[in-house]
Amino acid sequence: MSDRPLRSAPLLVTSALPYANGPLHLGHLAGAYLPADLFVRYQRLAGRDVVWVCGSDEHGAAIEIRARREGVSPQSIVDRYHAELAAAFEGFGIAFDVYGRTTSDTHRQTSQDLFRSIEAAHGFVRKTTTQLYDPEAGLFLADRFVQGTCPVCGYDSAYGDQCENCGSTLSPDDLVDPRSTLSGATPERRETTHWYLPLGDLQPQLEGWIGTKTDWKPNVLGQVRSWFQAGLEDRSMTRDLDWGVPVPSDVEGETEGKVLYVWFDAPIGYLSVTKEWAQAQGDEDLWRRYWQVHEDGTEPDLVHFIGKDNIVFHCLTFPAILMTANAAQPSLPQFVLPAQVPANEFLNLEGQKLSTSRGWAVWAHEALEAFDADLLRYALAVGLPETKDADFTWADFQNRVNGELADVVGNFANRALTFAARYCDGEVPRLDAPTDKDAAMLDALAAAPGQVAAAYEAYRLREAVALTVDLARKGNQYLQETEPWKTRNSDERAMRNSVHVALQVTAGLSILLEPVVPGVASRLREMLALGAVRSSTEAGTDGLGWGDVGPELLDAGHALGEPGILVRKVEDEEVEAQLQQLKDRAAAADAAKAADPDSEPEVPYAALGDEITFDQFTPLDFRVGEIVAADLHPNADKLLRFDVDLGFETRQILSGVREFFAPEDLLGKRVVVVANLAPRAIRGLESNGMILFAEDRDGTLRPVEAQGEPGAVVR
RNA sequence: CGCGGGGUGGAGAAGUGGUAUCUCGUCGGGCUCAUAACCCGAAGAUCGGGGGUUCGAAGCCCCCCCCCGCUACCA
Numbered sequence: 162m163s164d165r166p167l168r169s170a171p172l173l174v175t176s177a178l179p180y181a182n183g184p185l186h187l188g189h190l191a192g193a194y195l196p197a198d199l200f201v202r203y204q205r206l207a208g209r210d211v212v213w214v215c216g217s218d219e220h221g222a223a224i225e226i227r228a229r230r231e232g233v234s235p236q237s238i239v240d241r242y243h244a245e246l247a248a249a250f251e252g253f254g255i256a257f258d259v260y261g262r263t264t265s266d267t268h269r270q271t272s273q274d275l276f277r278s279i280e281a282a283h284g285f286v287r288k289t290t291t292q293l294y295d296p297e298a299g300l301f302l303a304d305r306f307v308q309g310t311c312p313v314c315g316y317d318s319a320y321g322d323q324c325e326n327c328g329s330t331l332s333p334d335d336l337v338d339p340r341s342t343l344s345g346a347t348p349e350r351r352e353t354t355h356w357y358l359p360l361g362d363l364q365p366q367l368e369g370w371i372g373t374k375t376d377w378k379p380n381v382l383g384q385v386r387s388w389f390q391a392g393l394e395d396r397s398m399t400r401d402l403d404w405g406v407p408v409p410s411d412v413e414g415e416t417e418g419k420v421l422y423v424w425f426d427a428p429i430g431y432l433s434v435t436k437e438w439a440q441a442q443g444d445e446d447l448w449r450r451y452w453q454v455h456e457d458g459t460e461p462d463l464v465h466f467i468g469k470d471n472i473v474f475h476c477l478t479f480p481a482i483l484m485t486a487n488a489a490q491p492s493l494p495q496f497v498l499p500a501q502v503p504a505n506e507f508l509n510l511e512g513q514k515l516s517t518s519r520g521w522a523v524w525a526h527e528a529l530e531a532f533d534a535d536l537l538r539y540a541l542a543v544g545l546p547e548t549k550d551a552d553f554t555w556a557d558f559q560n561r562v563n564g565e566l567a568d569v570v571g572n573f574a575n576r577a578l579t580f581a582a583r584y585c586d587g588e589v590p591r592l593d594a595p596t597d598k599d600a601a602m603l604d605a606l607a608a609a610p611g612q613v614a615a616a617y618e619a620y621r622l623r624e625a626v627a628l629t630v631d632l633a634r635k636g637n638q639y640l641q642e643t644e645p646w647k648t649r650n651s652d653e654r655a656m657r658n659s660v661h662v663a664l665q666v667t668a669g670l671s672i673l674l675e676p677v678v679p680g681v682a683s684r685l686r687e688m689l690a691l692g693a694v695r696s697s698t699e700a701g702t703d704g705l706g707w708g709d710v711g712p713e714l715l716d717a718g719h720a721l722g723e724p725g726i727l728v729r730k731v732e733d734e735e736v737e738a739q740l741q742q743l744k745d746r747a748a749a750a751d752a753a754k755a756a757d758p759d760s761e762p763e764v765p766y767a768a769l770g771d772e773i774t775f776d777q778f779t780p781l782d783f784r785v786g787e788i789v790a791a792d793l794h795p796n797a798d799k800l801l802r803f804d805v806d807l808g809f810e811t812r813q814i815l816s817g818v819r820e821f822f823a824p825e826d827l828l829g830k831r832v833v834v835v836a837n838l839a840p841r842a843i844r845g846l847e848s849n850g851m852i853l854f855a856e857d858r859d860g861t862l863r864p865v866e867a868q869g870e871p872g873a874v875v876r
Numbered sequence: 877c878g879c880g881g882g883g884u885g886g887a888g889a890a891g892u893g894g895u896a897u898c899u900c901g902u903c904g905g906g907c908u909c910a911u912a913a914c915c916c917g918a919a920g921a922u923c924g925g926g927g928g929u930u931c932g933a934a935g936c937c938c939c940c941c942c943c944c945g946c947u948a949c950c951a
Binding site: 177178180182218221222223224290292293301302303304305306320321322355360378379380381382383384385386387388390391393394396397400422423424427468469470471472473474477478506507509514543544548549550551552554556557560561563564565567568569571572573574575576577578579580583584623624627630631634637638640641642644645646647649660724726727728729730 | 878879880881882883887888889890898899900901906907908909910911913914915916943944945946947948949950951
């Protein structure tokens, strides 16, 4: 099949962990998720042993500080966005093998274990420095969280690391009248001790390793060389924060109030999520197959899909962590270092940089309400920011979908299928004495999987997509040249050959299109009645795969399914509405900012759940209940325990709202209770029902209060 | 400021020394099986600007301009 041998070593693909403090937008998708999805779906179809992992990055100062500002717990923020992110990925057909999160137990253990073993082998150095401290909020501040007047341009809201107005690089000490963005207090300097990764010492080793990576992208290598040239410095791998993976308390030194730096723990998230995947497969050690050198010397390929802003962490910091971990335990299986880091550039929107605070973004969940995921996937895929920043415009979207996906691909398939349905009894006609034109078309079909595969293997994804569409374009040319609608009356054998060949091309397309537009590909296979094609979302080598694409996918006499419209066109009004929505939101964000310069960016409403029927609704029994007793659950730190009077009886109900309410806050309130929920024991106490709470977009929780007597039916 | 990536017909891209290619758009023609679609042809780029090397440069060297990113204690 492919004109190059496929690598047989296991492949582990990662996509940058999205930070769980905002929803997913098209820029994220184009950067690290859609490219990886195309790549991985191709690899699965090609039969490669591949696992693709991702998850929410839920730690770090930004989330802790946001939680403080909003007066909610960090956990409530990440819980909300973790669920939203996972749902948006699913809606977009981003088919990770596993989507985890860095607040999991597995992750805490994995990152602590790695930290411990590096520490035990003296892989860190401890250094004491002075850091900025907010005496009112009671925590250390990153430079980013100090604001003051820029000494260069006089802008009064410059950050401690940079002035957004004039672009000057700053240190917090440079600021005139510095203040904490949290409390407004003047920061103090305090001493603190942290664990540093000695990157300076590791530089020769890193340089030697990077030196072998001749096939990496120029933007990645250039950036890395730039770092080497400047000289690496030791970097602190711990922080003074409450929110994060605690520094293991059994290591030497003051660990109180210290957590792992997010860029220490986030890449380890790839590892811990793989472990969770392995557990789900029923083989706890299966992760090793994808992360460590095998006993026979086989090295799995580790591939990180990221945006260009993450290059240093994936090409230097994380490899340095893995190297150090290997050196710490030389007798144990050794971790592999990344084989490839296909970093993408950025996606702009309608000619401007994306900005969530300025309302300049297309949210994934909103776009999916208006358009089938495949249409968005296609438009993004042909315009991926592979070598330079790309621009997404709704006009381009419409053009690409209508002009290429619908007109070239969809219409070609439709021509072949309707012709076969009308003039060949809905069957694949026999190929008989093919002409040069027939043979040339079949040759092109036979060559296509190898050509497209080569583009995928080289991470040239735009090219892979373009080559795929080219096959349909060749199909249209072929039909135009052989004119079966004419030979139908003059030379039936020629007509049947044309239809046979066109159908084989269509069948090939139904597999080659699968990584890009899986829904379209699947509908096409339905119309062809082509079953038994391997899944591109799950492991396994059963069924037809990439290597089977060729001139003999369909047997003569094979009965076809019903032809139909494969790809609908995007109407002018639809893209106009999107553009208008974008402009409206940007204007609203502007207005809000003008009214209140410190206001938080507009947060979107949670996506609406799937529609249910009336019959699914009626079984739910809501009642008014009065909370007559409220206290803490003795064995759970997130739960409150209530006695709720439902009139006919008083029952015990547990709620995971302790981080939002003290028991006395809710005592005496009349609330809405789901009264016929099956009882469930949680941490030793039984809960008989559920109390409903309303969650604002900013995470604020309030009980759903009700009027009416206890026991009143709510409907 | 320093470093890295990029700047190719109206738009998006390919092209690392030898007649500038592809897709969309525009214009003209053809076909009629098909989603007002498909096929063919044409116009349109002094390859960001300037200088240099060479028989010959988009490509190599020097200077400059523009866009994006990085400059670790945000992610």
